Amino acid sequence: MKKKHHLLVVFTQYFVLIVSMFIAALFFQKTADNFGRFYILVVLSLLYIVWGIWHHGYTERLDKLVLFEYSLVSAIVILLSALGLGIIRFF
Amino acid sequence: MLHKTLVTYVFFILSILFINFILVLKVPDILGYATDVKVSDLLFYTNSLREKKGLDNLSLNETLSKAAKAKANDMFKDDYWAHTSPSGKEPWDFITGAGYDYIYAGENLAVDFSKSEDVVDAWNDSPSHRDNLLSAKYNEIGFAVLDGELQGRKTTLIVQMFGYEREQNRLANLPSAVKVEKSLPIEIPAPIVEIPAPVSGSVLSTTTVMNASRYIALILGIFLTAFISIDWFYVKRTGIIRISGNTFFHVLLLLLAILGIWYTNIGLVL
Numbered sequence: 001m002k003k004k005h006h007l008l009v010v011f012t013q014y015f016v017l018i019v020s021m022f023i024a025a026l027f028f029q030k031t032a033d034n035f036g037r038f039y040i041l042v043v044l045s046l047l048y049i050v051w052g053i054w055h056h057g058y059t060e061r062l063d064k065l066v067l068f069e070y071s072l073v074s075a076i077v078i079l080l081s082a083l084g085l086g087i088i089r090f091f
Numbered sequence: 092m093l094h095k096t097l098v099t100y101v102f103f104i105l106s107i108l109f110i111n112f113i114l115v116l117k118v119p120d121i122l123g124y125a126t127d128v129k130v131s132d133l134l135f136y137t138n139s140l141r142e143k144k145g146l147d148n149l150s151l152n153e154t155l156s157k158a159a160k161a162k163a164n165d166m167f168k169d170d171y172w173a174h175t176s177p178s179g180k181e182p183w184d185f186i187t188g189a190g191y192d193y194i195y196a197g198e199n200l201a202v203d204f205s206k207s208e209d210v211v212d213a214w215n216d217s218p219s220h221r222d223n224l225l226s227a228k229y230n231e232i233g234f235a236v237l238d239g240e241l242q243g244r245k246t247t248l249i250v251q252m253f254g255y256e257r258e259q260n261r262l263a264n265l266p267s268a269v270k271v272e273k274s275l276p277i278e279i280p281a282p283i284v285e286i287p288a289p290v291s292g293s294v295l296s297t298t299t300v301m302n303a304s305r306y307i308a309l310i311l312g313i314f315l316t317a318f319i320s321i322d323w324f325y326v327k328r329t330g331i332i333r334i335s336g337n338t339f340f341h342v343l344l345l346l347l348a349i350l351g352i353w354y355t356n357i358g359l360v361l
Contacts, residue, residue: 017340034247045344073341080308084309086209089304
C-alpha cells in the first residue's frame with residue numbers, strides 16, 4: 001500500500017512537470033515578442049529547480065550536489081535562451 | 092494519514108500549476124506594457140543618431156503613425172514581408188491613405204527584435220536604411236509596433252515612416268486671411284518615396300551579431316544535450332550508481348529551450 005502510494009506521488013510529480021513544460025511550450029508558441037518568450041523560459045527554469053527539490057525531497061535523494069545540478073541546468077537554459085532570443089549578445 | 096498526505100500533495104501540485112498558469116497568463120499583459128520595443132525609445136534612438144550628425148530632431152506625427160499601423164496591419168493580413176504588398180500597394184498608398192500629403196516620404200521595416208536600441212542600430216548598420224534615418228529631407232516620423240502572425244510565426248513587426256508634409260496642407264489649416272495672402276501658385280516638387288535597398292551582408296551588423304549569438308546558443312545547447320544524453324546512456328549501460336538529478340528531464344528542458352530558439356527568428360530589417 002505504501003509503495004503504491006509512493007509510486008502514485010512520483011508519477012504525479014512527473015505529470016506536473018510534463019504539464020508545466022507543455023503549457024510553457026504552448027504559451028511560447030502563442031507569444032509574439034522574444035522578451036516574453038525569454039520570460040516564459042525563465043519561469044519554466046525556476047519552476048524546474050522547485051520541482052527538483054520537491055521530487056528529490058520526496059524520494060529522499062535531495063543532496064547539495066543535486067540542488068546544484070538543477071540550478072546549473074536552469075542557469076544554462078536561461079543563458080542559452082537569453083543568447084538565442086536576442087536578449088544578450090555573445091560579443 | 093494517507094488521506095492527509097494526499098491532500099498535502101494535491102494542494103502542492105495545484106499550487107505549482109496555479110503559479111505556472113498565473114505567471115504565464117500574465118505574459119500577454121507584460122508584452123503589452125513591458126516589451127522593450129517602444130515607440131518613445133525608437134524615437135529617442137533615432138533622434139540621438141540625428142543629433143550626432145548635427146541634424147534636426149524628427150517630431151512624432153500621429154498621421155504617419157496611423158499610416159505605419161495601417162501598413163503593419165496590412166502585412167499581417169496579407170502575410171507578406173516587403174515594402175510593396177502582393178496586391179501592389181506601395182508605402183505611399185498607406186501614407187496618403189492616412190491623410191498625410193507629403194513631398195518626401197520614406198519607410199523602414201524591422202521584425203523579430205527585442206530591444207528598441209537594437210532595431211535602430213540594425214537600421215543604422217544598413218546604408219540604405221541609414222539614409223532614411225539621417226536624411227535632412229524629413230522633419231516628421233511615425234511608428235507602429237504590432238504583434239501578430241507573419242508567415243506562420245508569431246512576431247513583433249516594427250514600421251517606421253518618415254515624411255515631410257506638403258506646405259499647402261499646412262496652409263489649409265491657417266486662418267482664411269492668411270490663406271488668401273499665401274494662395275499664390277507655389278512650385279512643389281513631385282512626391283518622392285525612399286525605400287531602402289536590401290541589406291548587404293558585408294558589414295558585421297547588429298543583426299549579424301544577434302544571429303551569430305543565436306547560432307552559438309543553438310550549438311552550445313545541442314552539444315550539452317548530446318553530452319548529457321551520452322553520459323546518461325553510459326551510466327545506465329554500465330550500471331554506475333551515483334547521486335544525481337533526473338537526467339531525462341534535464342535533457343527535456345534543454346531540448347525545449349533549443350526548439351524555442353530554433354523556432355524564434357531574430358533581427359531582420361527591410
